Amino acid sequence: MSGVLDHAASAVLGWSVRLAAPSRRDWVEALRGELAAVEGGGAARLLWALGGLSLAFSTRRRSLQRPWYSWPALLRTSAFGLALAAVLVVGVIWSNVIVPSHESDDEYTMWYLVFYVGLLGYFFVSGLVASRPDNRVVTGAWAGAATAVLVALIVLVTFVVIDNLFLDVVMTQPDKLNGFRHSGLTSERDYVNQGLLPGLVGVPLVLGAFGAGLGALGGAVRERLDRRRSPVTA
Amino acid sequence: MVLASLLEAPDAWHYGYDLSRRLGLRSGTLYPILVRLAERGCLETRWVEPEREGRPARHTYRLTTEGRALARSRLAAAHPARRLAGEGAGG
Numbered sequence: 328m329s330g331v332l333d334h335a336a337s338a339v340l341g342w343s344v345r346l347a348a349p350s351r352r353d354w355v356e357a358l359r360g361e362l363a364a365v366e367g368g369g370a371a372r373l374l375w376a377l378g379g380l381s382l383a384f385s386t387r388r389r390s391l392q393r394p395w396y397s398w399p400a401l402l403r404t405s406a407f408g409l410a411l412a413a414v415l416v417v418g419v420i421w422s423n424v425i426v427p428s429h430e431s432d433d434e435y436t437m438w439y440l441v442f443y444v445g446l447l448g449y450f451f452v453s454g455l456v457a458s459r460p461d462n463r464v465v466t467g468a469w470a471g472a473a474t475a476v477l478v479a480l481i482v483l484v485t486f487v488v489i490d491n492l493f494l495d496v497v498m499t500q501p502d503k504l505n506g507f508r509h510s511g512l513t514s515e516r517d518y519v520n521q522g523l524l525p526g527l528v529g530v531p532l533v534l535g536a537f538g539a540g541l542g543a544l545g546g547a548v549r550e551r552l553d554r555r556r557s558p559v560t561a
Numbered sequence: 562m563v564l565a566s567l568l569e570a571p572d573a574w575h576y577g578y579d580l581s582r583r584l585g586l587r588s589g590t591l592y593p594i595l596v597r598l599a600e601r602g603c604l605e606t607r608w609v610e611p612e613r614e615g616r617p618a619r620h621t622y623r624l625t626t627e628g629r630a631l632a633r634s635r636l637a638a639a640h641p642a643r644r645l646a647g648e649g650a651g652g
Binding site: 351353354356357358359360361362363364365374375376377378379380381382385 | 576577578581587588589590591592593595596606608611616617618619620
């Protein structure tokens with residue numbers, strides 16, 4: 328077994344050398360030079376060799392991050408919101424107009440829950456990534472808030488547009504029909520807009536507050552991670 | 562941690578595995594730190610011929626003058642009480 332693990336360790340270091348940027352190859356070779364000295368059996372040597380992959384990928388990651396750093400701060404903080412909003416807009420149009428669902432939202436409660444947890448996680452990640460260039464918690468908070476507000480606004484505006492443009496299609500949804508029947512309103516258009524228009528202000532504000540908090544948390548984690556990686560504090 | 566460990570024997574050349582064991586750091590944590598220290602001019606590196614034939618050369622590390630100064634200043638900043646005690650004992 329130990330022989331297999333030793334073989335794997337050598338293979339991992341071989342790949343790492345090939346994957347690493349030229350400036351890092353010597354360092355991966357340095358890891359290889361130590362391999363024979365590592366005590367604790369094949370598992371310990373494989374664990375040691377995995378550091379080579381970490382070294383190789385850190386340079387690759389850095390070269391990918393460079394364009395990201397050069398983006399203007401406003402674009403960097405909005406990028407996450409715009410990217411997710413673009414995906415959600417496609418989803419909203421697909422599920423409401425192109426292939427409209429005729430099932431109640433109650434059938435999808437679990438999926439909605441998963442979506443909201445994912446959304447909150449996304450705010451955290453946006454803060455974590457956007458605060459990378461300056462390691463400031465406040466940058467993370469701005470990114471999280473911008474992500475949340477942009478997503479909420481763009482998705483709600485999409486709903487306003489498609490609900491009004493494709494009212495006939497949208498009003499075949501059982502939840503909307505049911506809601507309209509109990510609303511006491513006489514116009515279907517008034518009914519869909521009555522629900523959406525106040526939300527255009529309230530939802531971005533509430534979601535923005537969540538985004539700011541989770542983005543700040545992401546910024547704080549980034550700051551902590553960077554402090555741990557710093558050669559000076561290490 | 563890494564700076565302090567290297568400063569314990571500033572003239573000696575240290576092996577990566579020995580540092581890793583002494584500090585309890587995995588290679589994936591230790592080596593990026595060593596890379597950054599070298600890039601900042603705080604660490605000099607040297608390849609050492611293997612003790613046994615057939616084995617690869619080993620990379621060794623030592624703080625540069627700049628690295629030693631940095632390590633001392635960081636350690637002093639991290640442990641001001643110890644520095645004061647040391648100064649008191651010395652003079």
